[in-house]
Structures are given as structure tokens and as C-alpha cells.
Amino acid sequence: MTEAPFPLYPGKHDLPSVPDPAEHAAYVRARYPAATLGHCAGAVLVYQPRLMNHIRSRYRPLQRQGWIRGDLRILNRTGRKIAVCGDFGLGAPAAALVLEQLIALGVRRIVTVGTAASLQPHLNPGDLVVCDSALRDEGVSRHYLPPSPSITPPGxxxxxxxxxxxxxDHVMVHQGPGWTTDAPYRETRAEIEQYAATGVMTADMEAAAVFAVTAHRRVEAAALFAVADSLTRRTPRRDQASVRAAARTGLETALDLLAGAVA
Known part of the structure; x- marks a missing residue:
């Protein structure tokens, strides 16, 4: 039996899509004429409810209900407006859908802040990892860009x-490649050992898709993870203060970066 290609239709990356995110923006503006994010310095996507609760309680941001899927808030940071979106789900498809909607409404710079599992023994819970490339082991990115083993973030x-x-001074931060997969309960020992041996630092569910969508739409993106557990020396995720603190530090740094408060 011949193995089916993926995506099934060859060369689709060069073809225009029928649904256009601009249609979503037009639909939203028909209901909310002022709906635009073009005045925002950027957007931060968060995946953990605690991070979104932190945003709500600390900044009391304006909610923009009905603009995109998920909870969209606009806050002021050093005089500039930043969009923050959460409560839209986990994984590459959920992130891609929200990204398309944010970009259609005018966002040009995006940082995602989440958690990930470590593939390297020197990474500990509460460490931060900036993802500088991602193995494309999910499905979304292959509908946006031609096949390749990995992808780097644009910008x-x-x-x-x-x-x-x-x-x-107080932050333990690393930079390196990650492994993005749609199947967190099918991460096998053989894969973990192979990717770890090549220097892959983390396993996550969104980064490759985020990089592909933003590259396709020609906007900038970055992905940041707080290490929450380990796949190499298997330690299941626990509720740890160090992980919560690292994620908040990453979020606040992303907000400062987009607002121009840091170099």
C-alpha cells in the first residue's frame, strides 16, 4: 500500500485558501465597528488559566468580548497598549486559529508564553526556555509551509x-530548539532519546504552528516556556511555586518587550 502524503493534496502551500481571516475581521467589525488591534504594540498568548487570572487581577484590562475566540484583554504597559489572549484551548490548532484572528485585526508582533516538558537533564522546573526552532511533529504547520524537519521563528x-x-539576575533562562507534537500522551522513549541527543530542549504543543502561521502571514513571533516537568528523568508535572513564578516572569518580560520597556 502506498503511504499517503501529508498534507493529502500536494503543493497546497502555493494555493490560496477559500476561507480568509479577513472575513472574520469584517464579521467582527460589522458588530463592533471599532474592532481593531492595529494600535496595539503586540499580543501575548497564554495557555495556563493562572496566567490569565494574573493579568485580570494585576492590570484590570479592558475585555474585548466577541472579537476573537477566547478571552481577549487590552492593557496599558508603559503608555502602550498590549493585547493578551487566553482561555482558547491548548495545542497547535487552537493557537493557529487565534493567531489568524489576531493578525487579521492588526497584530504584527506576537509572543506566546506557556509551559513545556524538559528533554535535557540540566533543565529544572522553573527554568525558562526561549524556543529558537521547533521540530514540526504537529499537523498545522504543514498546511502553511512546505515540508521541513523544523522551523525557526520569524523576526x-x-x-x-x-x-x-x-x-x-534572578532568572534562569536558556535558548534552544524544541519539539512540537500534537500527541503528548504518545511521546515515546525512542523519540525522547533521539531528540535529546541532538540538543532539543523541550516538548510542547504549539511552537511550530505559531512559527508557521506567523511566517506565512509575515509577522514576528517568539515562544517562551517555563519548564514544568521532565521526560528524560520522568517526573510528572506537579503544582510548583517555581513554575508559577517563572511563567509570571516570562509573561511580564514579554509585556515589557512588546511595550518597548526593555532593549
């Missing part, structure tokens, strides 16, 4: 985010 946000974190 200069990754380097700037790493520098902003390293300038903080």
Missing part, C-alpha cells in the same frame, strides 16, 4: 526576548 523577537530575560 527578531526571539533574540530580544532572550536578552531581556538574561538581563535579569
Amino acid at each position: 527578531e523577537l526571539t533574540a530580544r526576548l532572550t536578552k531581556a530575560l538574561r538581563d535579569q
